[in-house]
Amino acid sequence: MDVFIDQYFDLTIMRENLGLILDAFWETIQLAVIGAALALVWGLVLALIRLAPGRPAAPARALAIAYIDVMRGIPLLLVVLLISGSFPFLDFLPQWLRAPSFFGKLDIFWYGILALTLTYGAYFAEVYRAGIEAVPRGQTEASRSLGMNHRTNLRYVVVPQAVRKVIPPMLNDFIALMKDTSLIQVIGVVEVVRQGREIQAETFNSSALTLAAILFILVTIPLARIVDRQIARQQIRFQRG
Amino acid sequence: MVRLEGLSKRFGELEVLRGLDLDVRRGEVVCVIGPSGSGKSTLLRCVNLLEPAEEGRIFLEGEEITGGKHKQDYVCRRVGMVFQQFNLFPHKTALENVSLAPRKVLGRSRGEAEEKGRALLHRVGLADKIDEYPDRLSGGQQQRVAIARALAMEPRAMLFDEVTSALDPELVKEVLDAMRELADEGMTMLVVTHEMGFARDVADRVVFMDDGVIVEAGPPADVLEHPREERTSRFLGLVLEH
Numbered sequence: 001m002d003v004f005i006d007q008y009f010d011l012t013i014m015r016e017n018l019g020l021i022l023d024a025f026w027e028t029i030q031l032a033v034i035g036a037a038l039a040l041v042w043g044l045v046l047a048l049i050r051l052a053p054g055r056p057a058a059p060a061r062a063l064a065i066a067y068i069d070v071m072r073g074i075p076l077l078l079v080v081l082l083i084s085g086s087f088p089f090l091d092f093l094p095q096w097l098r099a100p101s102f103f104g105k106l107d108i109f110w111y112g113i114l115a116l117t118l119t120y121g122a123y124f125a126e127v128y129r130a131g132i133e134a135v136p137r138g139q140t141e142a143s144r145s146l147g148m149n150h151r152t153n154l155r156y157v158v159v160p161q162a163v164r165k166v167i168p169p170m171l172n173d174f175i176a177l178m179k180d181t182s183l184i185q186v187i188g189v190v191e192v193v194r195q196g197r198e199i200q201a202e203t204f205n206s207s208a209l210t211l212a213a214i215l216f217i218l219v220t221i222p223l224a225r226i227v228d229r230q231i232a233r234q235q236i237r238f239q240r241g
Numbered sequence: 242m243v244r245l246e247g248l249s250k251r252f253g254e255l256e257v258l259r260g261l262d263l264d265v266r267r268g269e270v271v272c273v274i275g276p277s278g279s280g281k282s283t284l285l286r287c288v289n290l291l292e293p294a295e296e297g298r299i300f301l302e303g304e305e306i307t308g309g310k311h312k313q314d315y316v317c318r319r320v321g322m323v324f325q326q327f328n329l330f331p332h333k334t335a336l337e338n339v340s341l342a343p344r345k346v347l348g349r350s351r352g353e354a355e356e357k358g359r360a361l362l363h364r365v366g367l368a369d370k371i372d373e374y375p376d377r378l379s380g381g382q383q384q385r386v387a388i389a390r391a392l393a394m395e396p397r398a399m400l401f402d403e404v405t406s407a408l409d410p411e412l413v414k415e416v417l418d419a420m421r422e423l424a425d426e427g428m429t430m431l432v433v434t435h436e437m438g439f440a441r442d443v444a445d446r447v448v449f450m451d452d453g454v455i456v457e458a459g460p461p462a463d464v465l466e467h468p469r470e471e472r473t474s475r476f477l478g479l480v481l482e483h
Contacts, residue, residue: 138328139328141291141324142328142329142330142387144313145317146317146341147314147346147347149314156341156345157341161330164332
């Protein structure tokens with residue numbers, strides 16, 4: 001039992017490497033927050049294209065469906081490698097896009113963000129779609145009968161209600177995204193799992209990784225509780241009418 | 242004001258409206274009664290193009306609205322509708338419900354739309370509920386907000402689709418009273434209802450529909466008390482029993 005504690009909960013190792021782990025976790029947070037923010041926007045765009053009405057929109061709808069199917073069907077790691085391996089050679093792209101360095105972050109960081117956005121955008125799109133379709137038809141009938149067109153109806157009536165409905169599944173997807181940031185290490189980004197792994201190799205001890213795990217949990221559990229409370233409040237509001 | 246010519250509508254194999262003709266004059270209150278499945282709601286929903294008609298023509302103030310010349314929002318800006326299920330926007334307060342369409346469709350400023358909204362809510366007796374969300378309102382109150390919301394667009398005519406059918410009995414009167422006032426003020430109204438008392442007292446004309454056609458139409462005293470058709474008296478017999 002002592003050996004177990006030594007291997008996973010060596011406080012000295014944790015203390016000595018706390019700075020490194022925290023720095024790397026900050027990298028994880030940046031990847032997760034920026035990736036999720038962009039994926040949320042891209043996902044909404046995709047969902048709205050997927051739901052565009054009318055015959056002229058059929059090709060756009062088909063493209064959106066194809067995109068979503070493909071991006072949900074291939075591993076994120078594959079997407080990461082596809083981007084990082086070949087972007088530098090795509091000479092039809094401007095240099096600032098081929099090897100981005102916005103806000104002083106390395107190009108590999110932005111390749112990771114792009115991969116997360118493209119992949120999780122597809123997951124979010126399906127969640128948005130479910131939410132939008134779950135808004136009762138009567139709502140759209142009421143908006144239309146008040147003279148609102150498709151876009152106005154979506155913007156002020158349907159999407160606000162859909163977004164509130166989809167917070168729980170979105171949260172699940174966000175947590176998945178946050179965990180998936182660990183995959184970006186393969187192209188050189190030093191996020192928290194990579195950092196923990198390096199320390200593990202140096203020390204023949206897993207305590208740094210345990211510390212990383214603790215940091216993850218410290219973020220995800222409170223998030224879950226906050227959202228639970230939001231849902232409970234919204235639940236009451238949607239009971240009637 | 243509203244004229245229907247040969248209106249027909251099918252849902253798949255089912256013929257719901259069969260060549261209906263109806264003329265609603267300005268300021269007239271027409272109550273449509275009939276058994277469920279007779280096509281009453283579909284009729285209403287065709288008038289504001291919520292459902293597209295298969296055949297026939299619909300005219301609003303002389304302008305044809307079927308045939309693609311005008312889109313749905315042309316009609317809906319001129320004809321208001323109140324639904325059986327209220328369909329209030331749950332994420333908005335009563336005042337916001339009422340002022341949303343004037344702001345976003347008519348381009349009114351927030352101040353203007355809210356001032357008008359307050360007046361309308363006052364008119365339907367809900368001045369003290371303007372900042373409440375629908376989940377805090379009773380069914381009757383919600384329906385009155387729905388009426389105010391439709392009125393905020395300053396429609397030329399109003400459609401009422403069984404607006405009291407989903408209400409607890411004690412809440413029905415307040416909604417009917419609001420509708421009665423509207424009628425007294427000269428609003429053109431097409432009302433699908435089961436409330437025979439309302440039809441008798443307020444309607445200028447009662448139309449009995451069955452199986453997609455108008456069986457009988459006339460002043461309430463005639464249709465409700467001395468129906469000519471057997472189908473009409475059979476229906477009224479069932480309805481007026483309790």
